[in-house]
Amino acid sequence: MPPVVEMADVSVEFPGVKALDAVSFRLFPGEVHALLGENGAGKSTLIKALTGVYGTVTGTITVFGQERQFQTPAQAQAAGISTVYQEISLCPNLTVEENILLGREPRKRGHIDWPEVRRRARKQLVQLHLDQLDPGSVLATHSVAIQQLVAIARSMEIESRVLILDEPTSSLDADEVRHLFRVIRDLRERGQAILFVSHFLDQVYEISDRMTVLRNGKLVGEFLTGELPRMSLITKMIGKELVELEELDHSPARKVAAAGGPEPLLRTEGLGRDGSVSQVDLTIHAGQVVGLAGLLGSGRTETARLLFGADAADQGTIRLRGEVLRLRSPRAAIEHGIGYCSEDRKEEGLIADLSVRDNLLMAMQASRGWARRIPLREQERLTADLIEALDVRPANPDVPIRNLSGGNQQKVLVARWLVMSPSLVILDEPTRGIDIAAKAQIQKLVNRLAEGGMSIVFISSELEEVLRLSDRIAVFRDRRMIAEMGNEGTSQDDIMSVIAGVAS
Amino acid sequence: MTATLRRFMGHRLAWPLIAVIVLIAADEVARPAFLSIRMQDGHLYGNVVDILRNGAPIALIGLGMTLVIASRGIDLSVGAVVAIAGAISCSYIVSTHHQGTLSAALVGVAIAIAAGLVLGAWNGFLVSTLGIQPIIATLVLMVAGRGVAQLITSGQIITIHNSYYHAIGDGYVLTLPIPVLITMAAFVLAGILTRRTALGTLIEAIGINPVASRLTGIRAGTIVWIVYVVSGLCATVAGLMITSNVSAADANNAGLFIELDAILAVVLGGTSLRGGRYSLVGTIVGAFVLSTLTTTVYNFGIPANENLVFEAPVVIAVVLLQSERRRELLDLWRRRRIRSQVSEVPA
Numbered sequence: 001m002p003p004v005v006e007m008a009d010v011s012v013e014f015p016g017v018k019a020l021d022a023v024s025f026r027l028f029p030g031e032v033h034a035l036l037g038e039n040g041a042g043k044s045t046l047i048k049a050l051t052g053v054y055g056t057v058t059g060t061i062t063v064f065g066q067e068r069q070f071q072t073p074a075q076a077q078a079a080g081i082s083t084v085y086q087e088i089s090l091c092p093n094l095t096v097e098e099n100i101l102l103g104r105e106p107r108k109r110g111h112i113d114w115p116e117v118r119r120r121a122r123k124q125l126v127q128l129h130l131d132q133l134d135p136g137s138v139l140a141t142h143s144v145a146i147q148q149l150v151a152i153a154r155s156m157e158i159e160s161r162v163l164i165l166d167e168p169t170s171s172l173d174a175d176e177v178r179h180l181f182r183v184i185r186d187l188r189e190r191g192q193a194i195l196f197v198s199h200f201l202d203q204v205y206e207i208s209d210r211m212t213v214l215r216n217g218k219l220v221g222e223f224l225t226g227e228l229p230r231m232s233l234i235t236k237m238i239g240k241e242l243v244e245l246e247e248l249d250h251s252p253a254r255k256v257a258a259a260g261g262p263e264p265l266l267r268t269e270g271l272g273r274d275g276s277v278s279q280v281d282l283t284i285h286a287g288q289v290v291g292l293a294g295l296l297g298s299g300r301t302e303t304a305r306l307l308f309g310a311d312a313a314d315q316g317t318i319r320l321r322g323e324v325l326r327l328r329s330p331r332a333a334i335e336h337g338i339g340y341c342s343e344d345r346k347e348e349g350l351i352a353d354l355s356v357r358d359n360l361l362m363a364m365q366a367s368r369g370w371a372r373r374i375p376l377r378e379q380e381r382l383t384a385d386l387i388e389a390l391d392v393r394p395a396n397p398d399v400p401i402r403n404l405s406g407g408n409q410q411k412v413l414v415a416r417w418l419v420m421s422p423s424l425v426i427l428d429e430p431t432r433g434i435d436i437a438a439k440a441q442i443q444k445l446v447n448r449l450a451e452g453g454m455s456i457v458f459i460s461s462e463l464e465e466v467l468r469l470s471d472r473i474a475v476f477r478d479r480r481m482i483a484e485m486g487n488e489g490t491s492q493d494d495i496m497s498v499i500a501g502v503a504s
Numbered sequence: 505m506t507a508t509l510r511r512f513m514g515h516r517l518a519w520p521l522i523a524v525i526v527l528i529a530a531d532e533v534a535r536p537a538f539l540s541i542r543m544q545d546g547h548l549y550g551n552v553v554d555i556l557r558n559g560a561p562i563a564l565i566g567l568g569m570t571l572v573i574a575s576r577g578i579d580l581s582v583g584a585v586v587a588i589a590g591a592i593s594c595s596y597i598v599s600t601h602h603q604g605t606l607s608a609a610l611v612g613v614a615i616a617i618a619a620g621l622v623l624g625a626w627n628g629f630l631v632s633t634l635g636i637q638p639i640i641a642t643l644v645l646m647v648a649g650r651g652v653a654q655l656i657t658s659g660q661i662i663t664i665h666n667s668y669y670h671a672i673g674d675g676y677v678l679t680l681p682i683p684v685l686i687t688m689a690a691f692v693l694a695g696i697l698t699r700r701t702a703l704g705t706l707i708e709a710i711g712i713n714p715v716a717s718r719l720t721g722i723r724a725g726t727i728v729w730i731v732y733v734v735s736g737l738c739a740t741v742a743g744l745m746i747t748s749n750v751s752a753a754d755a756n757n758a759g760l761f762i763e764l765d766a767i768l769a770v771v772l773g774g775t776s777l778r779g780g781r782y783s784l785v786g787t788i789v790g791a792f793v794l795s796t797l798t799t800t801v802y803n804f805g806i807p808a809n810e811n812l813v814f815e816a817p818v819v820i821a822v823v824l825l826q827s828e829r830r831r832e833l834l835d836l837w838r839r840r841r842i843r844s845q846v847s848e849v850p851a
Binding site for chain 2: 055056071308310329330331334340342347348349350351352353354358362363365366367368369370371372373374416
């Protein structure tokens with residue numbers, strides 16, 4: 001069977017960067033093809049080159065046997081290529097059925113034929129095992145997982161034959177992933193060609209038939225999933241031996257800070273906010289990593305925002321070194337030596353058009369006030385030090401931060417707080433959507449910082465990561481903190497059963 | 505050579521600058537010696553000098569507007585502030601015993617500037633403290649301000665006789681018109697104020713991502729106050745120039761629609777209305793596109809009441825030519841042409 005999509009020697013160049021360098025790629029009908037590589041390897045660039053986001057690229061792209069060069073995503077969609085992005089690109093304020101048929105509503109005598117809209121929407125939803133979903137409900141009232149499935153329903157409705165899923169599982173829980181995979185398998189049976197991008201190797205091995213690996217904008221190779229063991233895949237992705245990762249895996253657990261030591265750095269009692277989270281009793285000692293575990297929406301991020309003053313608490317107290325803190329704004333928290341990296345890098349972290357340097361020094365500059373600019377030489381020294389310490393690439397402080405890959409952006413955002421030498425840093429999902437090497441670097445950094453006496457609140461959906469890094473783990477469920485446990489002798493299953501509410 | 509040319513054409517100020525050059529060239533063709541500048545009584549005279557002088561108030565208001573727009577705001581009240589500033593200074597000067605004295609002019613200017621700072625702070629208060637959308641917040645003063653100016657002048661056009669005050673708009677120092685010098689000085693000061701401190705970067709940060717800025721600890725409130733106060737100050741000084749030039753304060757017409765010219769100057773200068781990165785130099789260029797255009801219209805003998813019709817196409821052309829979308833389309837067209845040429849070469 002000929003491939004439905006074939007890209008040959010495709011290159012994309014930005015000023016100063018070759019984002020994609022003579023890459024070839026094939027996608028066959030009835031297969032799930034995983035696109036793999038570290039952040040900045042060129043995965044997104046390849047998708048954007050294929051779907052017309054970049055308009056002009058060099059090389060040839062053949063779609064359904066015809067050489068095509070899409071100038072806009074709309075053209076690609078009209079040709080049968082649909083993309084479901086990491087950030088959902090539907091209209092959250094419209095209903096599910098309106099989203100599925102947006103722009104293609106069936107008409108009767110000049111008016112939209114609503115019964116027909118509903119019938120067609122429901123047909124698509126049923127095929128995606130969403131029989132229970134009300135097509136008339138507003139999209140924003142549903143979880144990200146449902147929204148993603150609605151986006152897939154839409155692409156089915158427009159009869160796409162190629163479906164691109166860019167990091168579809170990054171914010172889904174295990175059940176939702178299972179549902180999505182069931183849908184993907186159905187679609188594969190029906191002859192859809194599916195391009196799947198994910199950082200979760202377990203999922204890649206579970207669902208994909210074939211993989212293409214990219215590194216630094218170049219093609220490493222195309223492999224059948226069954227023939228490429230996981231370790232060799234990782235080696236191909238990062239292009240070096242696995243020493244670094246192994247090292248992390250076998251690194252002896254950091255010496256746990258004496259929990260019974262002097263007074264804790266921070267202690268909360270009954271902390272909460274109406275409609276957000278309640279009954280948070282956290283104790284954090286200097287040099288300790290406290291992990292917050294729980295499902296998405298269980299109150300982890302809400303707690304982080306209270307600790308940072310991003311939202312004002314209306315219940316309970318926060319004590320810092322024994323003194324009661326009233327945090328009315330992030331600024332107040334910053335003045336007390338607290339830093340916070342939001343889980344939403346793009347909306348709540350990056351100042352995208354400004355340079356890496358400006359972004360890295362923004363918190364420090366903000367605390368000095370506008371009139372006392374950080375002297376240029378000082379700026380250069382601090383930026384150079386942190387870029388080196390955190391291995392930010394490219395190591396150029398003057399490029400706009402939006403040109404960096406997700407992992408490198410994350411490093412800069414962490415560095416933004418490190419220059420302030422805070423006593424507590426809250427990292428909310430710092431490793432989500434970033435590649436293995438950057439993830440390992442961030443995990444190591446957390447260890448190193450804690451050894452240096454900094455306290456860290458570490459939030460992650462990956463229990464394995466929480467367990468590996470944290471001295472103590474606070475578990476959240478239904479917007480409440482329900483348990484606190486030590487690291488020693490705790491397994492992922494133990495935490496899981498607490499999250500699930502099963503007595504263990 | 506071509507590389508330099510391409511670099512220039514890629515610059516966002518290329519088209520505004522070309523517009524100025526083309527307009528002046530057309531003027532020179534229509535009326536030879538248009539460009540000539542002569543020295544008379546120790547002052548420079550000539551059309552180019554007029555263009556600079558007429559563009560000065562727009563450039564000055566555009567300066568404040570640039571900073572406001574960079575912070576994701578807009579200041580619609582500048583025209584009304586122009587009227588109030590002129591009304592205050594002229595009313596004061598007329599009310600003095602000997603209205604021709606230097607002290608009358610100085611005190612009049614000082615009161616007007618104080619009032620301008622208060623008006624700017626009022627806008628800042630509405631936007632940053634009360635959190636009203638900038639377009640609505642400044643609309644309040646835009647509408648009410650003309651009424652305030654009417655109250656101050658009791659509905660009259662106030663004519664004054666004070667040579668010191670008149671010099672603000674029509675005087676010369678070191679052969680150059682005073683408004684041009686004031687505006688130049690303002691831009692240099694603003695450049696130092698925003699780029700030698702962190703003010704410029706923080707304004708841009710707020711304009712680019714207000715949520716992230718708050719979470720980084722930027723005091724957005726203070727910075728937003730500052731930009732509206734600067735805008736109020738710039739509009740006040742421009743108001744002094746405008747009323748001084750005609751030695752009269754007309755509450756109805758002084759600075760009428762100048763907010764639109766100022767916004768246009770900012771946009772022509774390449775600062776996005778969505779906020780974020782800004783260019784003060786761009787605003788100067790934008791203001792002089794507008795004043796060159798006005799002068800050209802007069803030079804061609806087009807009646808004053810028709811000149812807006814003539815100006816509009818030129819503005820549209822420049823804005824379209826410098827737009828990102830146009831660049832993309834042109835780029836695309838060029839590549840297609842290259843590709844078709846390549847494919848025509850026999851194998």
